[in-house]
Amino acid sequence: MSEETATAAAEAAPPKSTLTTAQRSRIERNLAKAQKLREAKLVFHPYKELGNHLGDTQPEGGPSQGTSVIKVQGTKYIDSGGGFLLEQPVLPAAGATGGTGKPEDGAAPTIEDDAIAIPVVYEECLECGEPFADSYLFTNFGHSVCDKCRDNEERHSLITRTEAKAEYLLKDCDFDKREPKLRYISRKNPHNVRWGEMKLYLHSQVQKRAMEVWGSEEELVRQHEGREEKREVGKARKYNKQMKQLRMEVRSSVYTKKTHAIHEHEFGPDTYNEEEDEYTHTCLTCPYTETYEKM
Template identity: 75%
Template sequence: MSEEIVSETTATAGSSKLTNAQKARIERNQAKAQKLREAKLVSHPNKSNIQNINANEERPIGDQTNNVIKVQGTKYIDSGGGFLLEQPVLANKTTGSEADAAVVPIIDDAIAIPVVYEECLDCGDQFADSYLFTNFGHSVCDKCRDTEDRHALITRTEAKAEYLLKDCDFDKREPMLRYISRKNPHNVRWGEMKLYLHLQVVKRAMEVWGSEEELTRQHEQREDKRELGKARKYNKQMKQLRMEVRSSIYTKKIKAVHEHEFGPDSYNEEEDSYTHVCLHCPYTETYEKM
């Protein structure tokens, strides 16, 4: 194909008068021919190994000459990296020129994958990847990362206590807050800690409470409830202590007992006793007169 293109370009170039369209066609054909020549100059990485297989097709198992091994009719190439490359077995023996023709030429025509660059929120420079962007989706480059102040991390427990957030605010409210997991430094047997980006937690708290004033008011209300609960618990313990020390002061009032009003007495001669009955209730009292 390349020879046809070259001959066509040569014949066309030999004409005395050429139009602009013909000249452009000649240039395109020359460029194609040049690419084809360069493609043929590129050798396949396993080209020499294929030739070695054809030249050493009848070698026994274990023959390591030219890094070719034949096992049960299948030929392998020792890559030198700890594994073997399987090579297809050719049906008919081919010459060196035919083996060269069977090799697919490698053309440097790769598709360029576009790289998406992010713009740093602090310095404005573009970057392809950074620690904060990869783990938290925060567009700040590694040069501007401030681990001590602006880009500090906070645990889930501390965030819930400081900003009065619930689990649903982390996991269900969109977008869910991203985090990284780390081993607990206090005890490795405990569960892993979830570390969040502090500024993202503050932003989520503002979404929940609306403003810093409302968050402060919620803190004060909970502090008042906590103090009231402590006071009630203290008073209850003091009352219990006083009852144990001076129990006579805290005797319960007993309900007034019904006072019986008895009717006339009746005498029982056999037992020599007297009996009278209450006029207001069925209570009966038996007694003896001295």
């Protein structure tokens, strides 16, 4: 072999691999792991299940049961289980495929009727007039006001049951038995956690119930004034009773049961006053003195 032929053969030969033994081992391990993942088919795509609903053949290793179907505002969706919904396909009616697996021309498609209906009812806000699905006041008190228009300080403030009874002169039956029953929320007493829970009512609803009971604000004011007068009379009676008891304790030697009853004087001997020509005698049981003239 000539020198030129040897040089050409050396250039045509493939270059020797520069990979080390450790690199070759890592490559082989990664290839084996990828092959096992493909064989196990661990990743399942939701569109495979959608194909199962359409009548396609389910691949080996895929799920044997269909995913759940939900209905939102009249449209049915398939829950893929991956965080999103797929619109349910329209299936042909039974007998409309003609035995070919494809719907015939003019056949009306049908939809599976196994979905869960989720009705969505919107309420109209009394303040702004906009529709809303849910709010704090509507959930707890049945008051149709959205969260944007909620005013906790004035219009939509809360009041305890005790304060409502004192301010509007209501009874327990006005809260619990008169229809419709007033709704409330329970909260722990901030003054002492050992006490019973407070019942908080919507102030506007309590005020409306008071108008149903008393008829008008003027009547409610008159009831307050009448009860205030009775309270003052009761205080005066209590004060007089306490003062009487105090006098009895201080002057126990004078204030006896006999003096408290009808007293009959028992006079002692008469005393004659020559200058005035009068006679005087004093009761033996009390300090009463009587002066008189004899004919």
